[in-house]
Amino acid sequence: MTERNRQKRTKDAPYPTDFTNARFVECMRTPHDVGGEDDVPMEFEEKEEEVWEHNTFVTCEVLAWRGVWNAEERRRRQNVDLGNSNYLAIPYYGRWLLTAARILIDKQHVTLTELIEKMDEVKKRYE
Amino acid sequence: MAEKHKPAPMVDEVSYFEALEVAVRELCIEKGLFTADDHRRWTEYMHTLSPIPAARLVAKAWLDPEFKKLAVEDGVKASLEVGIDWINSMPTHFGTPSDYCSLRVMEDTPKLKHVVVCTLCSCYPRPILGQSPEWYRTPNYRRRIVRWPRQVLSEFGLQLPEDVEIRVVDSNQKSRFIVLPVRPEGTEGWTEDQLTEIVTRDCLIGVAVPKPGKTQNDIRPIARAANPYGH
Amino acid sequence: MSKSHHADMATGIGDPQCFKGKAGKAKFKVGDRVRVRDLQEVFYTRCQDYTRGALATVTEVVYESPPPEDEAWDNTDRSEWFYSVVFDMKELWPEYPDVYAKDTVETELPEFWLEKA
Numbered sequence: 496m497t498e499r500n501r502q503k504r505t506k507d508a509p510y511p512t513d514f515t516n517a518r519f520v521e522c523m524r525t526p527h528d529v530g531g532e533d534d535v536p537m538e539f540e541e542k543e544e545e546v547w548e549h550n551t552f553v554t555c556e557v558l559a560w561r562g563v564w565n566a567e568e569r570r571r572r573q574n575v576d577l578g579n580s581n582y583l584a585i586p587y588y589g590r591w592l593l594t595a596a597r598i599l600i601d602k603q604h605v606t607l608t609e610l611i612e613k614m615d616e617v618k619k620r621y622e
Numbered sequence: 623m624a625e626k627h628k629p630a631p632m633v634d635e636v637s638y639f640e641a642l643e644v645a646v647r648e649l650c651i652e653k654g655l656f657t658a659d660d661h662r663r664w665t666e667y668m669h670t671l672s673p674i675p676a677a678r679l680v681a682k683a684w685l686d687p688e689f690k691k692l693a694v695e696d697g698v699k700a701s702l703e704v705g706i707d708w709i710n711s712m713p714t715h716f717g718t719p720s721d722y723c724s725l726r727v728m729e730d731t732p733k734l735k736h737v738v739v740c741t742l743c744s745c746y747p748r749p750i751l752g753q754s755p756e757w758y759r760t761p762n763y764r765r766r767i768v769r770w771p772r773q774v775l776s777e778f779g780l781q782l783p784e785d786v787e788i789r790v791v792d793s794n795q796k797s798r799f800i801v802l803p804v805r806p807e808g809t810e811g812w813t814e815d816q817l818t819e820i821v822t823r824d825c826l827i828g829v830a831v832p833k834p835g836k837t838q839n840d841i842r843p844i845a846r847a848a849n850p851y852g853h
Numbered sequence: 854m855s856k857s858h859h860a861d862m863a864t865g866i867g868d869p870q871c872f873k874g875k876a877g878k879a880k881f882k883v884g885d886r887v888r889v890r891d892l893q894e895v896f897y898t899r900c901q902d903y904t905r906g907a908l909a910t911v912t913e914v915v916y917e918s919p920p921p922e923d924e925a926w927d928n929t930d931r932s933e934w935f936y937s938v939v940f941d942m943k944e945l946w947p948e949y950p951d952v953y954a955k956d957t958v959e960t961e962l963p964e965f966w967l968e969k970a
Contacts, residue, residue, distance in 0.1 A: 523895055524894070524902060525894065525897060528901055528902050529742075529761050529764050530739075530742075530764060530903050531741075531768055531902075531903040532765040534765040537760070538843060539757035539760070539762075539777070539778070540756055540757055540842055540843045540845050541756055542756035542844065543844060543850040543851075544851040545639075545640070545849055545850065546640070546849050546850070546851045547643040547644075548847075549665070549668075549851040550643050551643050551646075552668075554643070554646060554647050554650065554661065555719075555720075556718060556720060557650075557661055559719030559859075560660065560719060560860070561656045562858070562859060563655055565927060566719045567921050568924075568925055569720075570743055571921075571926075574742065574743050575897055588639075589639055592646065593642075595646050599649060599650070599653075599655075605653060610646075613648065616645075617641045618636060621636040708867065709866070709867035714860070715865050716859070716863035716866065716867055716868055717867050717868055719859075722867075722868050723867035723869070724916055741901060741903075742899055768958055769945075769946050771956065772956075787956055787957060788953070788956045789939070789956070789957045789958070789959055790956075790957070790959070791959045794901060794962075795899060795918075795921065795935055795962070796916065796935070796961075
């Protein structure tokens with residue numbers, strides 16, 4: 496057996512002793528804090544707005560107008576809590592929409608089962 | 623330069639985003655969180671927004687040194703002169719939830735050029751400038767403008783001498799920013815309307831400078847929507 | 854679930870205007886040299902990573918408001934003074950060219966992120 500194999504053990508989550516403070520700091524970094532990260536030149540575009548994107552924006556503002564949340568709560572949930580992978584993988588207004596859906600459930604205005612059933616009902620209208 | 627249009631995507635089923643949006647909005651209304659009328663009223667408010675009031679604020683500042691002083695000292699008060707009340711123009715009567723009531727007008731000089739970004743999200747002075755452009759919201763712009771401003775500005779066609787300070791304004795809290803560019807040469811004797819016309823949205827963000835005869839933003843590709851929103 | 858009380862305190866007044874007078878005495882003034890504290894961020898912040906530990910000059914004392922770290926949980930109990938601060942690019946980025954050494958970044962930060970330099 497090689498020395499390397501002898502020293503290997505099946506690893507799952509890291510032990511604290513394997514996890515430096517530098518790693519801790521990296522893990523705590525918030526996904527939205529991108530200023531100064533490396534990137535390459537990209538063609539800057541305008542974009543037509545989807546009907547659902549416009550409605551999503553209005554829904555988010557109206558939810559704040561009517562006291563369900565404030566904009567900073569929305570930003571925290573939408574731009575950080577969603578997590579690193581979703582931040583880059585999901586369309587911009589997709590994050591707004593998922594966050595609006597999430598606040599309704601977190602603040603117990605709507606149950607998740609209600610949301611799931613309603614979305615299914617809406618989808619069926621298009622069939 | 624001809625406008626570059628990217629073709630609209632072919633779709634044969636409803637976007638799940640669209641279905642979720644309808645579901646969320648209908649549930650909000652069913653549960654009494656807001657009314658359909660609230661949603662309509664906010665949509666109507668959004669329809670009133672454009673870059674024109676901000677452009678007019680700049681034109682007025684160019685024509686009147688006292689107004690320029692007010693604009694720089696108290697952007698919210700100066701906005702009233704172009705019909706924008708950051709507190710009461712909108713249905714809330716406490717500002718828009720996302721844009722607050724702290725407009726700061728950043729005055730360029732021959733030795734100081736401002737450009738605005740929100741590196742953390744895409745904060746933008748909507749009540750006076752309208753909805754933000756797609757490129758402003760991209761991680762790409764937000765990553766690069768704050769560290770390589772001269773490179774990014776040159777991609778926008780703007781290059782500045784080395785004795786000009788470029789100040790990148792990172793809009794990360796409650797203030798919202800517009801740039802008050804230097805009044806260009808060749809506009810002597812111009813009316814407020816004529817001056818307003820050459821202050822484009824891109825000039826107000828800071829990625830362009832006003833020029834006589836240039837009344838539009840630079841032409842860029844327009845990504846088409848599958849189901850576009852039209853006014 | 855209780856709804857946000859934002860409308861109650863800000864209607865007709867505006868935000869951040871509704872927090873005026875709640876922060877007490879401002880610790881810093883225009884012209885002060887400050888350093889961004891190297892606090893460990895946890896869960897949420899709007900103090901950009903690129904500013905941490907960097908020197909800046911206060912250019913404006915802008916308004917009073919709860920810090921976003923609290924407002925993001927709808928906690929508006931405590932307001933702070935917010936400052937607009939200017940950093941030299943060369944202070945922030947090691948590779949920033951000397952030929953453009955005049956370039957700067959301006960951003961706003963709540964008082965708790967700043968200390969006297």
